Amino acid sequence: MELKVTTLEGKAAGSVxxxxxxxxxxxxxxxxxxxxxxxxxxRQAGTHKTKDRAExxxxxxxxxxxKGTGGARHGSARVPQFRGGGRAFGPVV
Known part of the structure; x- marks a missing residue:
């Protein structure tokens, strides 16, 4: 395939x-x-953020x-394993 090459002024400068x-x-x-x-x-600004455990x-x-519940050992309700908990490594602005 052969194409014509033009300069910035619009004049012919050969072909390639x-x-x-x-x-x-x-x-x-x-x-x-x-x-x-x-x-x-x-192009987007990237200003999104998620809440972590402390927030x-x-x-x-x-x-x-x-002991005695028959379930796993749990501490805080803020941990990412639970619904409504904080995100472990979410985006930060």
Whole structure:
């Protein structure tokens, strides 16, 4: 494939020979869409944040007694294992 080369002023500056194996392919819409989406995502400010264990408004008291419940040993209700608990390694601004 041969393409014409022009200068910034719009004048002809010759031609260049390009490989058909690379530049002669049909464009793939899925790859172009992924590149555009990636560029738009990189523009975002990135000011999102999650609450960690110290910022959750729940008690730090032991949930129930250590023995005799038949369940696992638990301490604070703020831990990430529980619903409503803090995120362990969430995004920070």
């Amino acid at each position: 020979q390009l490989s058909d194996g690379i530049f002669g392919l049909e464009p793939r819409k899925d790859i172009i869409q992924r590149c555009v989406q990636w560029q738009l995502n990189k 959750i408004w729940r008690t730090g008291k032991k949930m129930y007694k250590q």
